Amino acid sequence: MIVVAGTAGAGKTALTMRLAHQLRERYPDGQLFVNLHGYDTGPPLAPARVLDRFLRALGVAPQAVPTELEERAELYRSLLAGRRMLVVLDNAATAGQIRPLLPGEPECLVLVTSRSRLSALAARDGAQRVPLGLLPEAEAVALVETSIAGRRGTDDPAQVAELARLCAYLPLALRIAAERAAARPWMPLRALIEDLRDESGLWDALTTEDGEEADAVRAVFAWSYRVLPPAAARAFRRLGLHPGPHFAVPAAAAVTDQQPDGVSALLDLLVGAHLLEQTGAQRYQFHDLLRAYAADQARREESPDEQRAALTRLAAWYLHSTLAALRAAGSFNPPQLGQLPESAITPMAFDTYDAALSWHRAEQANLLAVVRAAAAAGLDQLAWQLPAALHGLNVAHNPLDDWTQMATIGIDAAQRLGDRRAQALLHESLGIAHAAAGRLEPAAAEHRAALTLRSELADPPGVAASAHNLGLVHLQRRELDQALANFEQTLDFAKQPGNEAWQAPALCCLAYVHAEAGDLEPAARLAEQSLAELANRSAAAYLRVDPLLLLARIDRETSRYDRATAHLDQAAAVVEQLDHPALEHAVLLERAELARARGEHERALELYWQYQNQQRSVGDPTRQALAYDGAGLSLQALGRLEEAIEFHLAATLLNRHPVAPWQLSASLSHLADALERNAEIGRAEAARAEAYSLLEPFVDRRATALREHVRRLRQSPTA
The missing domain is CATH 1.10.8 (Helicase, Ruva Protein; domain 3)
Incomplete structure (x- = not known):
């Protein structure tokens, strides 16, 4: 680790980036860069948020990013193990910002810039300090x-x-x-x-x-x-009111109260004067010193009303652009936001789903900053409308940290306004964010809060949405009776005129409940109905993938392998047109399961190994365990018992951290079978005893059958 320390404006970043470019070929496994904003006018970037970004850059799926800082740091270090990577940490304020971001791999190089000497990094972490003084x-x-x-x-x-x-x-x-x-x-x-x-x-x-x-x-x-033309000076100081780390031309137009064509010329003038940096096509940022100076000039020369108006224009532009992105993305169940503020600047327009999501990714840090600034300025209507509008885009690629923060800010803003409908909408969004992160207890609490508010407001569509989302949490927790009741409530609502858009999702979710319970006939019927409804409504193609994968699974479990292949191929054809890694991985897992069911065990092992590698790279231990367990079953079928035991043991270990009772009971049962076949009766009995105790809370048909199977084997190990 090398720390380049020096006063503001000394050229630390320029020197470090020049060095990084010269050294990059020595680190062929990749480079990571982050501006920690340690001396910006806004809050510095927290290590947990940096690790979220780094883990995504390393291929971790958003829903697989751990919640806690320590767990993120551990996953980050494990992914860098054995790699030669270059990590640049710019504008660090403290050693505490840096330590969680340090690789454990000695072959990696970390370059840090800071106005502080960060002596603790030298003393405790072996950093070499390079003081950057003034130029001679x-x-x-x-x-x-x-x-x-x-x-x-x-x-x-x-x-x-x-x-x-x-x-x-x-x-x-x-x-x-x-x-x-x-x-x-x-x-x-x-x-x-x-x-x-x-x-x-x-x-x-x-x-x-x-x-x-x-x-x-x-x-x-x-x-x-002082020598800037008046229009350029006004643009400069008003740009200092943009709360995000960077901005595009349309956002600059909104905050400066200019049209985009006019503001482009002013931005070029400021870049030419070295008062602004251009970072890409139509994208700009301030040096942190210049941002602070611009913001200070705005406070001195713009009245409080003018400052508030600038932030209002900016937030309104982001809101309308978000709604345009939602329409392009084909978002299901778009939010009801009530009366919207007008946008003085024409919002963004998007031709495709990918364009909409690309804009969202590019603006992610700005969106959170604008929501925070709107709440701090008392613009509570915008402070809840923008997080609510962003929900559909957040679902698409799960920026979980930002999502939860924005939803929480939105709830507080809606409470200050006394707007209970808005509160329910944001509780729902926060619940979905928690569920996506695997935080099922807080997810259920948020959905119950939304359901209570909507019931009190006599809001049937809202009640249906909250019941549906609560059902999804129950399904993830394998509380199948509760899930069934919730989805049936949603389906009853969907049968009423005007609510037909809810039918396909409700039918699909009901199908999954029946399949999980082992009731395959009604599950298949419901999945077919869901597909037919989607076709009738010309719904977005990605909605077809879940019912198609379920039908492939049902056909596999009933030994109709050709039909399973056909359904799987249809799902794969849809996924090929999307940028959706999670769906791609789901298709691969079902291909592995189908190969094993057909007795093609060598092929199954190849597919399970591909899936395991994907899930390891995205940091999803639960799905990684599925791959290990499936591979263990194929190895048992091939008579390779010692290897099978190792794979089942790996699956049980992953299912213990955190404990996933249903998955753990299944992997323990499979482990017991392999141990018994390998004449390790005592270990087999211990595994079955634990599996049996884990299965006790589950009362559905599939769980009952597995519990009875385990009980029988415990009584008669050779049965």
């Missing part, structure tokens, strides 16, 4: 001369040296000052120096606490800002 005078002068070369006449070297001194020899200030000099070739350098000296005197008189270099940087900023 000769190099500072050379930087100015290079920047103005060919754009001015010959300047007095002594005056260039004086200009560099007034910039405190800091690269950021030197580039801004040089650009101003180059842009005014007719203006004598001594006149520019007098202006900057006057500005520096003002900052010296203010006696700021951050030291001489900070005063020099602020003086250069002010010196450059």
Whole structure:
């Protein structure tokens, strides 16, 4: 680990990124970069959120990202084991921000930049510290001369040296000052120096606490800002009100109260003056010092009403753009948001599902920042409407940390307004987020809160939605009777005129309940009805995958292998058109199960191993256990008992952390069979005893049959 430490504007990031590019070929397994925003005007980026981003970048499915910081750090280190990777942690404020992000692999390189020396990292973690001081005078002068070369006449070297001194020899200030000099070739350098000296005197008189270099940087900023054309100056300071880490042209137009064509020219002017950085096609960001300066100028020169209006325009633009993305994504059951604020700037438009989700990913950090800022500014209507609108996009790719934070902010805002419908909507969203993360207890609590509110409001569509979501939680917990009652409640609602869109999802969920219980005939009938309803309504193609996979499973379990293959091929054809890894993985698992059922055990082992690798890479231990358990059954069929035992043991271990009672009982039962066949009767009996105790709470047909099978074998091990 190398820590590049130095004052603000010294060029730490530029130096570190240059080094990273030079070294990247030595680290062929990948590079990770994050700006920790340790000195931004907003909150620094928490290690848990950074690990969420890193784990996704490493291929972990969103729903498989652990909840706790320590568990995320452990998974991160395990994924980097054996890899040579380069990790760049920019703008760190404290050692505490850094430690959870350190790989355990000694072949990785970590580059850190910070204004702090981070001495604890050197003392405890072996970091090498590289202090980055100010440029020597000769190099500072050379930087100015290079920047103005060919754009001015010959300047007095002594005056260039004086200009560099007034910039405190800091690269950021030197580039801004040089650009101003180059842009005014007719203006004598001594006149520019007098202006900057006057500005520096003002900052010296203010006696700021951050030291001489900070005063020099602020003086250069002010010196450059004061000569901007009025429209550019107004845009600069209003951009400082954007709460996110970066922004695109339309968002800049919204916050500055300009049309996109007009603001593009102003952004180009600010980039040319080195007051703004362009990071991509139509995307920009501030250096953190410049962001703070711009925000300070906005507070000084814009009235509170003008500042509030800027944030309102921005949040309204994000809200309408989110709704456009929802329409393009074909979101099921879009939220009812009531009266919407007008958007002064034309919102984004999307032609495809992928375009909508790409925009959401690009704007994710900004969306959370805007929701926080709206709540802090008392814009409570927007503070709940935006999280509610984002729900459908969050479901698509599960940014769970941001999702839960935004939903919580939305609930608080709706409570302040006394809007119980909005509260229910956000409780529902938060419940779905918890369920996606495997947090089933809090998920059930949020759905019950939503159901209570909607029942009190006599809101039949809302009651149906809450019942459906509560049913999904019961299904995940294998509480099948409760799940059945919830889905039947939803189906009753769907049968009423105007509510037909709910029929296909309710039928599909009922089918899954019956299949889990072992009632395959009604399950197949319900799944077929769900597919027919989807076809009648020309619903989004991805909705067909779940019923098709269920039909493939039912056909497999009833030995109709050709029909199972046909249903599986139909599901695969739909998934091939989507960017949806979870559905791709589900198809692969069913192919493995079908191969095993057909007796094609070598092929099944290949498919299980592919699936296991996928689930390991995304960090989903429950599904990884399914692969190990299936592989163990195929190995038993091939007579490779020692290997089968190892695979079943691996499955039981994964199903214990956290405990998944149904899955664990199944893997223990399979382990017992392999142990008994291997003449390890005592171990087999212990495994069956534990499996039997785990099965006691389950009373459905499938669980009863498995419990009876285990009981019989315990009484007669050779049966």
